[in-house]
Amino acid sequence: MLVLVTGGTGFLGAHTVAALVRDGHRVRVLARAEAAVEPALTPLGVPAAAVDVTVGDVTDRAAVSRAVRGVDAVVHAAGVFSFDTRRHPAMRRANLTGTELVLGAARQHGTGRTVHVSTFGALLPAGTGVVSTQGPTGTAREPYLASKAAADRVAREHQSQGAPVVIVYPPALLGPDDPKLGDQNERLRNMLRGLMPMWPTGGFPAGDVRDTAALHAALLRTPDPGPGRHFGPGRHVSTREFVRAARLATGRALPTAFVPARAMLPFAYLAGLAQRAWPWHIPAEYGACYVCACDARPDDQRPPLGVAARPFATTLADTVRWLHRRGLLTARQAGTASADR
Template identity: 60%
Template sequence: MLVSVTGGTGFVGAHSVAAFVRDGHRVRMLVRDPAKAARVLAPLGVDAGDVELVPGDVTDEPSVARATRGAEAVLHAASVYSFDSRRHAEMRRTNERGTGVVLGAARRAGVRRILHVSSVAALFPGTPGPGGRVIDADSPVGRPRETYMASKAAAEAVARAHQEDGAPVVITYPPALLGPHDPNLGDQTSRVRAVLRGLTPMWPGGGFPVGDVRDTAELHARLLTAPDGVPGRHFGPGRYLTTRAYVDVLREVTGRALPAVFLPAAAMLPAGALTGLLQRVWPWHIPAEYGAIYTCACATRVAGHASTYGITPRPVAETAADTVRWLHETGCLTAGQAGAAARRPGLVSGGAR
């Protein structure tokens, strides 16, 4: 099967490409920087020479048309995932408009299976509330006020409109993803790094779903060949963690004390909003982000998250240890910062189980 992939040099996209290639599919990638593809795919055991590259951007209709022409399936994983207020305009343009362009082009090209990578955040409520909320595949599109979440909710609305029109669109909702080989040091990987560097001693209460990028990539691979009529919305494998449990996992895998103070998330939101304003003029990244606090304040669980489409998620400690060890191997953490995780056995390239 020829699979056209957007976002293939990102965290989810690259691991999904590796999963597709392992399953024997041919892959075509829409990329802004063709030279980057080799650097991203090599650690995952994929030779970029075996992947067709189409230069372009998801907001550019001609290049998207070239990428989708003749494809039997499309994975739309391109997205700007960040709570950095300096990237607000980029998020709105890529996440919402890009989804409209890619899904529209895939339909015109007669693609049989279109996978749209959404986010659990697209279903979050308009205002944070008490913990214990649960979302499922029938939950309505959310109205989050934070920019990244709002852009994903807008993209979700686009994808659902195609579904309602009868298009073969399948939506996936990855949790907050960790794992090795994150080519862009995305939000979640950067947060682990910040914790272990002592930059985030203060945490909001609440929690969020966490999963392994390799498990979500496997979900995408299975959905490619799923029978027609399979339900159109799937949550990525993962587990809900409170912020205390999240920090405890990092303590476990590193053997470090990692002192932390936990405050009510709602009380921290105003400080997060001020940080967002400061970030627009401050040249260095500030890890105390409004969007991360907002996520914890929503404290939203996913119904039936323990197993998705026959995939049992990896233990969170295993995922966290692999993440920390990879950060150490790539020089993003010192041996002291990585602690016991730096002494774990080497990772298997690609991440297949």
């Protein structure tokens, strides 16, 4: 099977390419720059020559059409994940317009199955603290979550019209081999660098990028994947559990103050306004605080298609070791994880 992966040079996209190659598929990648393919895939054991590359952007209709033409399936993983207010215009274009173009092209060209990568946050807020893939799309006004919710509505509309679209709702993803150091791994790095001594209470679903990539591969090899919407493998993690796991992985004390998430929201909102003019990243983001304040969890805890989530402590320890190997953490910051190379 020839599979197109959009966002194949990103964190989840690159791991998905690796999972598909291991399953014996041929893979095409839509990438804005061909030079980005090798550094993203080589650490995962996938030579750049093993994939077909179409150069272009998901917001370019012609490039999307070229990439989709002739493929048997599509995994649409391209998008901008960030709570950084400076990236709001880019995320609106990539997350909504990109989804409209990719899913539309897949339908036009008669692609067999399209996996649309949404996010757990597209279902927020949840009045009961529990969300369902069969429930309504979220109504959060935070720009990243709103853009993903809008894209989710596009995917659901295709589903309602009978298109072979499957939607995956991954949790917050950590793990090694992150080509562009996305928000979630950067947040862990900032904590270990001492830039986040204060955390909101609450929690969020968290998981391993390798497990969600394995789910994408399972969705393409399973003739009948069941319901058209699936939570990605993971588990709900409170912020206190997150910090405890980081302490266990590093052997460090990591003194942390926990503040009620809703009390932190006004401060985080003001930090976001300041971020628009401040050139360096401020590690106090409204969107991240909002997700913690929602403190929601999925209604279905069963492993999707039998793809079980690995222990969160394992994921976090693997991530810390990788950050250290990459020189993104010092030996002191990585603590005991730095000794295990």
